[in-house]
Amino acid sequence: MSGHYTADEMMTVAAARLLRNGAVCFVGIGLPSTAANLARLIHAPEAVLVYESGPIGAKPPVLPLSIGDGNLAETADTVVSTPEIFRYWLQGGRIDVGFLGAAQLDRFANINTTVVGPYQKPTVRLPGAGGAPEISSSAKEVLIIVKQSKRTFVERLDFITSVGFLNGGDARERARLPGKGPVAVITDLCVLRPNDVTRELEVRTIHPGVDRRNIEESTSWAIRFAEDCGETEPPATEELRVLRDLKMRTAVAHGDPGEAA
Amino acid sequence: MSGHYTADEMMTVAAARLLRNGAVCFVGIGLPSTAANLARLIHAPEAVLVYESGPIGAKPPVLPLSIGDGNLAETADTVVSTPEIFRYWLQGGRIDVGFLGAAQLDRFANINTTVVGPYQKPTVRLPGAGGAPEISSSAKEVLIIVKQSKRTFVERLDFITSVGFLNGGDARERARLPGKGPVAVITDLCVLRPNDVTRELEVRTIHPGVDRRNIEESTSWAIRFAEDCGETEPPATEELRVLRDLKMRTAVAHGDPGEAA
Amino acid sequence: MAEWTSLSEAVSALVRDGDTIAMEGFTHLIPFAAGQEIIRQRRKSLSLIRMTPDVIYDQMIGAGCARKLTFSWGGNPGVGSLHRFRDAVENGWPGPLELEERSHSDLANAYVAGAANLPFAVLRGYTGSDFMQVNDRIRNITCPFTGEVLAATPAVRTDVTVIHAQKADWKGNVQLWGILGVQKEAVLAAKRAIVTVEERVRTLDAPPNACILPSWVVTAVCEVPRGATPSYAHGYYDRDNAFYRTWDRIARVRDRFQDWIERHILQTRDFDEYLRVQRDPQIQAVYS
């Protein structure tokens, strides 16, 4: 145990713990990249980090700001072209874990990163798909890391960019998607996992200091809690030390402490 | 002019002359490779030789024995994978001239390198297609070099491996093949070109010392001679000198004079 | 064979109003100098293609060069939104922008199909997503052997592709390394190709199997040192992360954006002068 830490730190640490050592992980930029690199520096030194820009086995000394930073290429086992990454490595079935962020998601862990509002006349134009549709379908399993709020945890997506469990139940299997889909969603409040039967997300562990009301008020649908719902293990001293070191090094390297998350 | 030379030398020199400087040439091993490299050493120093094993812009100091000799890779501008050669460079429409050999061909310059006799129970099992079917269809134009005899110039192919003009006339255009097909066939007796209308091969120039009877007796069909059929320019002293130098260097490098053709 | 020219001449001769144009570079080697020269020469009605529009297309869209955008991820990497892109899509400013939206995997495959002279690409993708409802150019295709249904998308072919690379030799053979993105495919899918390079060298001395574009697939090659800044050129200079953050402030407001374009691009003669303006602390004080 560890004294003071932020909700973001709890989220990142909880996400990092779910990446097992040796896993080949297709890493999204931002929160997923932070969590994956934290895992690599703590318990998963043999995790293989793959970025869609082409590096395979990247071991960046500081967090990349963009998906194609030079330190990814310099530290990778090899750097292939972007078509090859998507064709041979992701679609080819070589990725154990896809690690994604999300702008919005629904109770079945489907993701929207495209638009808020109607597609042709959006209220907010989001960045779009990137690699996520094929990561979410082809990776053997998917982890999603996202800050929880009524804006992100929505009743109904305006656009399905990347699939989770579609309408739930065996819908994903019936659609013959290669991978088994999201196995966990990690937020700043809790860790959720899909129900074995309905595939609806259920809160499995609640972060220390958070109560059920907080979670319910940060979710647009009537969220369920698993029967055996417990408390998330708080960040260990070592986890916090390594995470803070990493962020500090990153801020120094990129010349802007404010943007280093 | 040049004193004594062999029919093979005449054939190689006549073929080499047809490769224009600057052309990007997809080169078959054996006779085509000899002719293409002779051209490169005489009048076509800027010809770009592409081999199906992956080298682009190969400038081998001696003739390669195999399609993937090390000197092709060492002297190339770049070496790409075999899939890339066929996908981006040949099918991609980047090849000006495909330079092919043949086991058998017919009057419309269709080629057989697959079987003599029925496919399922062949009298002679030939090596097969290699790159030829797609070279003959995708290269902007094709040159064929082959020794002429009733065994090679046949009335009817047992198997069409690589297309020339199919049944002649506009059959090739109707089949929507990307390239315009064989523009010349160079043998040890003569140079043939397709008739503008029927696309049947016609003898355009006869090598010195060869007469029409020789050619007729070396062809299984009633071969036509162009109205303006003339004599092939005999090898110049310089052409012979460079060819013989190349073959000598090749024989020394490969340790077997007998195989260096 | 590639001809060595100035960037101004290359854009003038090879980029035409209404062209379909790809300017690729995946975070690395983004051809910013060329993008700005296109703005400077006031090209219009371009159909822009790029996996990640990035700041290069935010500038071109805001400056009114674009009629259409084909893309797969339109954010400011590591910072947030592309405000000019959003303003065009959300408010039609400075003019309407038609979108053709795909996923990275799709667009990468579509470039491969273009390079390979195929009319379409096949991929495992989009199942369960809403893309097919908004893009009728994403269709299904059935495997003739297994009966499986896969996604098909049309190949990307361009009138002109522009990339930036580390170096080229005197003949115009181009070499790039590090993060390669989709540049080779984008060049091979083009009718005409412009390559800007950090430096012109006597010989490439490239390692075996390096990524080389032979001179004869390139139309014009231009020596433009730092031509990829604010992105980076592996082995030459780092990414200017501060500029990407500053861009967020510049592009957020139309007036400020227009002032920036005017002062940095339209009133400068070339990229060298742009770099001098960009380094002038007095001028830059306004934007930070």
Place this chain on the structure above:
Amino acid sequence: MAEWTSLSEAVSALVRDGDTIAMEGFTHLIPFAAGQEIIRQRRKSLSLIRMTPDVIYDQMIGAGCARKLTFSWGGNPGVGSLHRFRDAVENGWPGPLELEERSHSDLANAYVAGAANLPFAVLRGYTGSDFMQVNDRIRNITCPFTGEVLAATPAVRTDVTVIHAQKADWKGNVQLWGILGVQKEAVLAAKRAIVTVEERVRTLDAPPNACILPSWVVTAVCEVPRGATPSYAHGYYDRDNAFYRTWDRIARVRDRFQDWIERHILQTRDFDEYLRVQRDPQIQAVYS
């Protein structure tokens, strides 16, 4: 993660009777040592895949390992025929050999499809040829955008792929260079992969964008110096052209071939002993 083992152990554990197996290498880096170990361990009923069967498959076919051959060019490069291949096809000796015949372009594309986990590949090919009459696995497919008709062929997927490479590091990361052929695709299209290498090194120190197969796509890696002879290993040794010519004489006659296999492969313990026999002038006098 790849495990370092002896070649004998790798073949024993990973190659099974009846397997579909690709052993690639385009003239360069042909995994001869592995092919001979498969003969030595008397594997049967293999479905062999290789663009150019070359002498490696001539040996395996003649030794009775094969049930089927998928290929695109079956000659002895620079010499002439593969006599054991021809004898199997023309006379069914030592047993019937089913052929699945394609063009190079097709088979290269089919490996790409296998590596990319697609059930089929699309190419411009075969138009006007007789292939479709003898191979019902070459079919047509129609572009859903343009209506063009193209060729489709089934992907290659293998139980096991075997390649030879220049080097691997202690973790089993593999590097090859020079003529790359279709090896990367063949490994990625496989359930299991065996890689023999010229040498085991501490670190690869590879140039950017070198052709690397990460350890975790390889099952077993084996140090077998000269393991590609009589083909060659770029940077290590040249092609043994004389052996390719000698092979023509050995393979032309069944008895002589069987005697050679017996003496060189079945009666030797491993590839090192094969190399000693191969270098023994007294033994070799018989075959020249």
